Amino acid sequence: MIDISLLALAYFFMEFVAWSNHNYVMHGFLWKWHKDHHRKDNLQGLPKKTEDQRFEKNDLFFLVYAIPAIVLLIVGFSMHYLPMVFIGIGITLYGFTYFAIHDIIIHHRIKISFLNKKHNYFIQAIIRAHTAHHKPKNKKDFNNYGLLIFSPRYFKS
Numbered sequence: 001m002i003d004i005s006l007l008a009l010a011y012f013f014m015e016f017v018a019w020s021n022h023n024y025v026m027h028g029f030l031w032k033w034h035k036d037h038h039r040k041d042n043l044q045g046l047p048k049k050t051e052d053q054r055f056e057k058n059d060l061f062f063l064v065y066a067i068p069a070i071v072l073l074i075v076g077f078s079m080h081y082l083p084m085v086f087i088g089i090g091i092t093l094y095g096f097t098y099f100a101i102h103d104i105i106i107h108h109r110i111k112i113s114f115l116n117k118k119h120n121y122f123i124q125a126i127i128r129a130h131t132a133h134h135k136p137k138n139k140k141d142f143n144n145y146g147l148l149i150f151s152p153r154y155f156k157s
């Protein structure tokens, strides 16, 4: 049986993990990995680098998330323990969502035409919320550490 609820739970739990990691780790003790993702933002204390780099140190965080998902999938499949498989799929789907929205739609790191077309109401709000983190007008803007969950004020353009 496909346990959709477990999969959805893992998916949305990852939004919480991403938010807390971005808040406490990436803008905390692993700022050295995240810093180059903010290199174009004119944030205080950042050297201005203008050259385009294909990869960012920040991409290391993808591995940090991919490894537990892969381990869950391999162990879950080999032990025929489906809950592990569904949690692994939930984490993986969240990773794909994050990459599609954050790296392709928002930051245009890869050009994929159907993802760069006109965006719906919700995606537009996500873009505004994340852009506020990069180009904050105040502390509240900067504190947008999540991706899919954010203040309703970003629904207003």
Ligand SMILES: [Zn+2]
Binding pocket: 022, 026, 027, 034, 038, 133
């Ligand atoms: Zn950040």
Ligand SMILES: [Zn+2]
Binding pocket: 037, 102, 107, 130, 134
């Ligand atoms: Zn970003």
